Amino acid sequence: MRPRFTAHTRSRSLSDPLARALLPPEDESSIERESRIRSEQAAKKVSDDIDEQIRLEKVELKRQKNVIKVLLLGQSESGKSTTLKQFQLLHMPSAFHAERIAWRAVIYLNLIRSVRRILDALILPDPSQPSASASTYSVARNGDDIDSFLHFDGPSARSPSSQSSVRFERYAQRLAPLLALEQRLIRQLAFPDEDDDPPFSDPPIMNALPDYIVLPVPSSVIGSTSPNTWSGELALRPTSNWKKSLSFQSITQPKSAHTGEVRGWWEDARDPVHVLHACAGGEFGIRALWRDQTVLSVLARRRVRMEESAGFYLNDVERITALKYIPTDDDVLRARLKTLGVVEHSFTIKDGVHGANGNVQWRIYDVGGARHQRQAWAPYFEDVNAIIFLAPISAFDQTLAEDSRVNRLEDSMLLWRSVVSNKLLADVNIILFLNKCDLLKAKLEAGVSLAHHMVSYGNRLNDYVSVSNYFKKKFKALHQSHTPNTSRELYIHLTSVTDKHKTSLIISSVRDVILRQNLQNSRLM
Ligand SMILES: Nc1nc2c(ncn2[C@@H]2O[C@H](COP(=O)(O)OP(=O)(O)OP(=O)(O)O)[C@@H](O)[C@H]2O)c(=O)[nH]1
Numbered sequence: 001m002r003p004r005f006t007a008h009t010r011s012r013s014l015s016d017p018l019a020r021a022l023l024p025p026e027d028e029s030s031i032e033r034e035s036r037i038r039s040e041q042a043a044k045k046v047s048d049d050i051d052e053q054i055r056l057e058k059v060e061l062k063r064q065k066n067v068i069k070v071l072l073l074g075q076s077e078s079g080k081s082t083t084l085k086q087f088q089l090l091h092m093p094s095a096f097h098a099e100r101i102a103w104r105a106v107i108y109l110n111l112i113r114s115v116r117r118i119l120d121a122l123i124l125p126d127p128s129q130p131s132a133s134a135s136t137y138s139v140a141r142n143g144d145d146i147d148s149f150l151h152f153d154g155p156s157a158r159s160p161s162s163q164s165s166v167r168f169e170r171y172a173q174r175l176a177p178l179l180a181l182e183q184r185l186i187r188q189l190a191f192p193d194e195d196d197d198p199p200f201s202d203p204p205i206m207n208a209l210p211d212y213i214v215l216p217v218p219s220s221v222i223g224s225t226s227p228n229t230w231s232g233e234l235a236l237r238p239t240s241n242w243k244k245s246l247s248f249q250s251i252t253q254p255k256s257a258h259t260g261e262v263r264g265w266w267e268d269a270r271d272p273v274h275v276l277h278a279c280a281g282g283e284f285g286i287r288a289l290w291r292d293q294t295v296l297s298v299l300a301r302r303r304v305r306m307e308e309s310a311g312f313y314l315n316d317v318e319r320i321t322a323l324k325y326i327p328t329d330d331d332v333l334r335a336r337l338k339t340l341g342v343v344e345h346s347f348t349i350k351d352g353v354h355g356a357n358g359n360v361q362w363r364i365y366d367v368g369g370a371r372h373q374r375q376a377w378a379p380y381f382e383d384v385n386a387i388i389f390l391a392p393i394s395a396f397d398q399t400l401a402e403d404s405r406v407n408r409l410e411d412s413m414l415l416w417r418s419v420v421s422n423k424l425l426a427d428v429n430i431i432l433f434l435n436k437c438d439l440l441k442a443k444l445e446a447g448v449s450l451a452h453h454m455v456s457y458g459n460r461l462n463d464y465v466s467v468s469n470y471f472k473k474k475f476k477a478l479h480q481s482h483t484p485n486t487s488r489e490l491y492i493h494l495t496s497v498t499d500k501h502k503t504s505l506i507i508s509s510v511r512d513v514i515l516r517q518n519l520q521n522s523r524l525m
């Protein structure tokens, strides 16, 4: 049958030459018509598919414009994870606060680690005492044999400073339960589904652990590293659901509907807080250890600066070991948990830059900064919008944990040079945090000389303003002489990222710079 046209359609079609050309022939047979319709349908499908593809590309482009990817780079302990915590604190405060309790175990472990470092320093032979050779002490640190840790060998060890030796021995005895607790905590974190108090005979083995590993520390720190020694640092795998497993039985439950009293972890005799609480006070407790002038002078002679170490809580022992202790924001910012691999965190930020209703999704990638972790960074360079690079400038007199021959500041500068000279990153915004300024200030005020460790500093003033300006210029010059994009604007901030208030201002300004530059770049696309 012929198609029927109304007079109106017909007259309009006939006046349009293209429409007339597209009309089926008047003598079209039914077979021809079927074939025409089939090919028209096929053509329409192709056209619809193309339209859909264009639509999806537009959505993707829009989505990309509303997704900002930021990479946190820098050597280990430079403050990357702490900066991420500051972003979370600023943009997801309720989630941050809800997770505070999960940090309790990390903070306990950090505190125990500090105690262990001091005890280790006390039992090492003192180089300033000629009669105290390595053979006079048994530097045994077998985790399954705490007695050997407590044992000081023979009378010769006691002769020059026998009183001190006896005191140190008393500390070691009194604080021995902390070493056992450390093992228990690590095992509990490593195997969160295991029943209580598993046997401690074997330390966690790297590959056997689902989420946590204990990394060996250089033997220089403790004299020798026994395979049974919990001498390492707790590290986090990217896949870890650690916050859940670190919460212990911490959820409080109402004990009495009338009084509003709650039942909490402090009523559980197995909770780690009890051991810490018991070891905190008294003549040879943690607080006494950290105030003991003899101990402090041994640490000073050995150049062990506990205040500078990651996860330092020795000034807050009373508060941290209290039965009902809940970590504060500052405690969480100071907690040390080493990152392994690359961990992605995303959150949405409302911004004024993309228009009134602009919602921008931020993806922040926190990477492990130790040398053997750095090869994992490169795949993230391709579509990143901005890099926040952290260089801890207080570390000018320190060496890398993973290689004691390498100065930390030198390593930071080399790393900085390789990042700014990378061609893949030529158009990526770079923000530099010269971090740990609080520690730098304290170190310079304590009389540590930068020129002594960095000859190029010459005879400039050894004060905070001069030194921090010098570092600013140095990092800027490295950027200018190595960047493939000399028009890239570099933003440098002097930071102490554990400082909540100062850092929140810096983060807000960094966020706006990144947003604005991202918008500019997307307009150019
Ligand atoms: N005093 C002080 N401590 C800081 C500062 N920045 C970071 N820290 C502390 O230094 C330790 C290491 O910081 P992290 O943020 O874990 O370092 P990271 O760069 O993530 O290290 P990796 O995960 O090993 O790559 C933590 O205990 C922090 O609290 C700072 O500006 N001042």
Ligand SMILES: [Mg+2]
Pocket (backbone or CB within 6 Å): 080, 081, 082, 337, 338, 339, 366, 367, 368, 369
């Ligand atoms: Mg980290």
